[in-house]
Amino acid sequence: MTSTNTLPDVSTVFEIPGFLAQFAAGNRSRAIACGLDPDEYDRVTTAGPDTLAEWPAAFRRVGEAYLRVGERCAARGHDVSAGEAFRTAARWLHCATFPPAADHADTIxxxxxxxxxxxxxxxxxxxxxxxxxxEGFAGWLRRPVDAALPPRVVVVAPGLNSGKEEFHAVDEALLRRGLAVFSFDGPGQGVLVDTAPRADYHRVVSRVIDALDARADLDTRGGVGLIGLSLGGFYALLTAAHEPRVAAVVAVSGPYRLDWPELPLFVRETLTVRTGSPAAAEEFARHVDLTGTADRIGAPLRVVEGGEDITPGVLPAAHVSHDAPEAEVLLIPHGDHLLCNAQAAWLPDTCDWLTDRLG
Structure with a gap:
């Protein structure tokens, strides 16, 4: 949910003078953490779109170019190169969906x-x-190679204008530690962006856990791990408050509460596009509030926050430490939203934290 402050009195982010450069700078670490090459990102954002409205098409062109690379590699029998090119294509195409495009059908x-x-x-x-x-989810289950026994599993929940293609680094870090990973899109996310976000997202995660429980190749007897990123952090905390099968939970850059009138224009506009109307967006934001709920979280909980991640209208998830008895807060002072500029400072240790608690 990377955002920027709103200074001029305008009705859409596309009217803010110079917003493209601001948006590109604000999302640079996010795109790099997603797996985009930094130099290529800089070339595309400086030489490609002239306005934010042109961002989706510029990123889509790069993604489609990598699809063609993948197809050529596949035709020559270079399977690893083909797979890597298709993965890079997926990442560029995902990053094309960052802005709240005027034509939501294109985003879909x-x-x-x-x-x-x-x-x-x-x-x-x-x-x-x-x-x-x-119902309400689609994702990929990945398991560690050559696991002798069915592994424990961690569910990875993305955020507002996010999706399962964004957090491969998280998935890979967990897999290297012997954990299975289910990274998915829920309502309003990724491949399900044609549906509206739901403030009762915990019901979707419960159905995810049902599906994982039914598999003999996973060990879910002691519950599952859950990590949510950005708005997904709120979803993860909400789920942990309602779902006893969550054995350990991590919220990264998640909100404890949203205050609609104070939210930056970019966040309000993104919510409006994703929910379908300003009224629906405001109603959704009103329900993003852990007041009276967080004290029901009994599972071990880690909240990861960046000291530079300050968004008007967002009370950070670190506030949950006042309510949840098992909560601990990892604050990285120089971290931005999602701590994309400080991944080494939180990701390895947090994956170890999850591994230890899942056993």
Whole structure:
């Protein structure tokens, strides 16, 4: 939910003078953490779009170029290169969906293309991956290679203008520690961006856990791990308050509460596009509030916050430490939103924290 402050009196972020450069700078670390090459990102954002409205098309062109690279590599029998190119395509296509595009139908098409590209990538890079879909969710189950016993599993929940293609670094870090990972899109996210976000997202995660519980190749007897990022951090905390099968939970840059009138224009506009109307967006934001709920979280809880992540209208999830008895807060002073500029300072230790608590 990367955002910027609103200074001029305008009705849309597309009217803010110089907002493209501001948006590109504000999302640079996020895109790099997603897996985009920094130099290529800089070239595309400086030489590609002239306005924020042109961002989706510029990023889509790069993604489609990588699809063609993947197809050429596949035709020559270079399977690893093909998989890597398709994965890069998926990442660029996902990043094309960052702005609240005026034509939401275009966002839907591109998000589906990112999902399809990642499906092709997994065919070469991780052929044992399993697609799992249910009411309100679709995602990929990945398991550590050569696990002697069914592994414990961590569920990864993305945020507002996010999706499962964004957090491969998180997935890979967990896999290297012997944990299975289910990274998914829920309502209003990724391949399901044609549906509206839901403030009762915990019900979706419960259905995810139902699906994982039914698998003999996973060990869910002691519960599952759950990590949520950005708005997904709120979703993770909300789920932990309602779902006893959450054995340990991590919230990264998540909100404790949203205050609609104070939110930056970018966040309000993104919510409006994703929910379908200003009224629906405001109603959704009103329900993003852990007051009276957080004290029900009994599972071990870590909140990861960046000291530079300050967004008007967002009370950070670190506030949950006042309510939840098992909560601990990891604050990285120089971290930005999602701590994309400080991944080494939180990701390895947090994955170890989850591994220790899942046993």
């Amino acid at each position: 098409v591109v998000a589906r293309a990112a999902d399809a590209a990642m499906r092709r990538a997994f065919g070469y890079l991780d052929p044992g991956v399993v697609r799992i879909e249910g």
